[in-house]
Amino acid sequence: MSETNRETGYVDYVALLGLPPDFKPGDARRVYRKMMKDLLVEISRTEITEERKNHYLLEIARLNAAFYILRDRERCEKYLADRQEVMALEEEWRAHADAPQQSDLLRRKFDQALRHFLSTYMEELMLEAGRDPECVECSNWDAAHERHASRVLRHYRQRLYQIIHERLLYYDITAPRIDWEERKETARATLDVLSAASGAPASERGAL
Amino acid sequence: MSRTDTPQKKPVTPEQVAEVMAHAVATGDFVNFRFIFAPFSPLRNDSTESLDHPKYAYLLPGSEKSSAFEQALGVVSSPEVLNHVMAQLEKKGPAQYPWQPLLLLADNAVRLGKFTMASQAYELLRIRRRMQELYLEMGDEAIRQGNVSRGVLAYRVACGLDYDYAAFPEPLPAVPNYQHTALILHGDFPENPEQALPLRPETELVRTGLVYLSGNAEIAGRLDAFDHEIRRAVLAEWIRTADGTWSDFAARYREAIRMVDAYNQRVREIVENVGPHAVEMALDPETARLPIQAQVLLSGRTDEHQEWWQCLKELAASHPGGALFVTRAVVAGNREVLLPCYRSDSPLAEMVGLADTKAETRAVV
Numbered sequence: 001m002s003e004t005n006r007e008t009g010y011v012d013y014v015a016l017l018g019l020p021p022d023f024k025p026g027d028a029r030r031v032y033r034k035m036m037k038d039l040l041v042e043i044s045r046t047e048i049t050e051e052r053k054n055h056y057l058l059e060i061a062r063l064n065a066a067f068y069i070l071r072d073r074e075r076c077e078k079y080l081a082d083r084q085e086v087m088a089l090e091e092e093w094r095a096h097a098d099a100p101q102q103s104d105l106l107r108r109k110f111d112q113a114l115r116h117f118l119s120t121y122m123e124e125l126m127l128e129a130g131r132d133p134e135c136v137e138c139s140n141w142d143a144a145h146e147r148h149a150s151r152v153l154r155h156y157r158q159r160l161y162q163i164i165h166e167r168l169l170y171y172d173i174t175a176p177r178i179d180w181e182e183r184k185e186t187a188r189a190t191l192d193v194l195s196a197a198s199g200a201p202a203s204e205r206g207a208l
Numbered sequence: 209m210s211r212t213d214t215p216q217k218k219p220v221t222p223e224q225v226a227e228v229m230a231h232a233v234a235t236g237d238f239v240n241f242r243f244i245f246a247p248f249s250p251l252r253n254d255s256t257e258s259l260d261h262p263k264y265a266y267l268l269p270g271s272e273k274s275s276a277f278e279q280a281l282g283v284v285s286s287p288e289v290l291n292h293v294m295a296q297l298e299k300k301g302p303a304q305y306p307w308q309p310l311l312l313l314a315d316n317a318v319r320l321g322k323f324t325m326a327s328q329a330y331e332l333l334r335i336r337r338r339m340q341e342l343y344l345e346m347g348d349e350a351i352r353q354g355n356v357s358r359g360v361l362a363y364r365v366a367c368g369l370d371y372d373y374a375a376f377p378e379p380l381p382a383v384p385n386y387q388h389t390a391l392i393l394h395g396d397f398p399e400n401p402e403q404a405l406p407l408r409p410e411t412e413l414v415r416t417g418l419v420y421l422s423g424n425a426e427i428a429g430r431l432d433a434f435d436h437e438i439r440r441a442v443l444a445e446w447i448r449t450a451d452g453t454w455s456d457f458a459a460r461y462r463e464a465i466r467m468v469d470a471y472n473q474r475v476r477e478i479v480e481n482v483g484p485h486a487v488e489m490a491l492d493p494e495t496a497r498l499p500i501q502a503q504v505l506l507s508g509r510t511d512e513h514q515e516w517w518q519c520l521k522e523l524a525a526s527h528p529g530g531a532l533f534v535t536r537a538v539v540a541g542n543r544e545v546l547l548p549c550y551r552s553d554s555p556l557a558e559m560v561g562l563a564d565t566k567a568e569t570r571a572v573v
């Protein structure tokens with residue numbers, strides 16, 4: 001697995017704003033303002049559906065969070081350290097996959113760190129950023145956005161958790177060997193069974 | 209007082225474990241499957257619970273063994289699986305489930321329509337999204353080939369496997385919540401006929417209907433790739449098949465349409481002969497009750513005192529598609545009720561058996 005794949009899910013706010021590793025808070029401010037302006041222009045030109053509304057709300061919240069975290073030296077350093085730590089814990093767990101007892105311990109430690117990282121930087125600070133005067137000024141974020149965003153952000157955090165979880169080692173079940181050709185056939189056969197059942201009188205259809 | 213010894217529990221045999229697990233797998237029962245490995249499971253030798261107790265009879269297969277049970281027993285009895293299961297039952301701490309029976313359980317659960325069970329099992333196997341995608345692709349293929357009913361079935365299975373990652377405190381299988389979403393659909397009172405949901409342009413109604421029935425805007429959005437006529441046929445099929453008693457509802461709906469038609473005719477007569485100010489006084493009590501009786505028919509209850517939103521919730525829970533063919537209206541006595549309503553220029557109502565050719569009224573204003 002490449003380094004990039006391993007990093008998927010651990011959102012990199014520095015990369016999100018397209019900043020160099022040695023960026024200054026002023027750079028973050030300049031790029032953030034430009035990106036937010038472009039995004040708001042794009043939103044104003046788009047027909048907003050429920051799906052797009054959630055998408056744009058998340059995009060605004062991500063940009064706000066990136067700026068809010070990166071412009072403050074202390075907050076930024078803590079974020080980068082937490083991100084490095086959780087990624088290192090994943091690697092450490094992978095490295096000890098053959099030792100069941102140690103592996104279990106490391107997995108729990110990693111899981112705790114991951115949940116903390118995601119809830120802090122992908123939810124709590126995103127909402128906090130929406131209350132920051134500078135972010136409010138640039139993004140027009142208000143209380144109504146926050147109310148709606150809380151569900152969107154919870155969904156976003158859990159999705160990221162699932163994305164990371166899906167590439168990890170299996171521990172709660174034995175590692176499955178999935179044959180996708182067989183899966184296709186099974187799905188096809190299942191549809192045949194369900195089609196036949198739905199042709200029967202309503203009282204015999206069961207749960208369907 | 210003498211102390212009586214607790215009767216010794218008979219050791220659980222691998223055959224018993226295999227039978228119990230095969231029964232859970234064959235019936236697609238994810239809850240029973242997990243229970244097998246619980247710390248207090250009667251299948252653990254160190255547990256005080258005994259499988260011989262009548263309260264655990266539900267874990268055992270009946271006398272008649274189905275082919276699904278035989279297949280499951282074959283998978284569970286394989287040395288690789290059974291040895292692993294027995295080792296997990298001896299182990300302290302969280303068990304590691306064997307993947308082979310879990311996969312079979314998920315497939316059986318889909319066949320039996322137990323989608324929440326299936327989605328939990330697929331989620332544990334980390335293949336839920338790909339299985340969902342597989343069914344969606346099959347649905348698209350069937351619709352492209354003109355087999356709308358199979359396509360809708362595949363889409364409904366895919367929606368059944370959906371997961372709600374925003375659920376609190378942990379992600380859970382997503383389940384339809386029509387009684388809640390129908391209220392959102394009718395949240396704003398229609399000030400004029402064009403604002404009523406069933407009277408909006410048909411393309412808009414079809415899109416809204418598909419999002420509402422699928423419960424997932426992303427899945428419904430896939431259908432945008434098809435022509436409007438096909439999407440309309442998909443919606444009609446979805447409405448009919450999402451509800452086992454749709455034809456009963458359709459008959460009640462047509463009856464309600466006739467009642468509203470009679471009411472509208474009388475109101476029109478009064479307005480033409482006397483004027484709109486006289487409607488309240490000139491309406492006889494029997495005619496004035498017609499819209500309320502129509503609302504009662506729609507909800508399927510006998511209570512005439514229900515509010516419009518109570519009727520809507522009843523209607524949406526028992527006949528989800530019905531919520532797309534009703535509107536809120538204020539009738540004589542300044543009472544807000546739920547009334548049947550559909551576009552006469554759209555074939556949708558006829559496709560789902562709601563159109564009444566005898567009635568004059570197609571829309572309640």
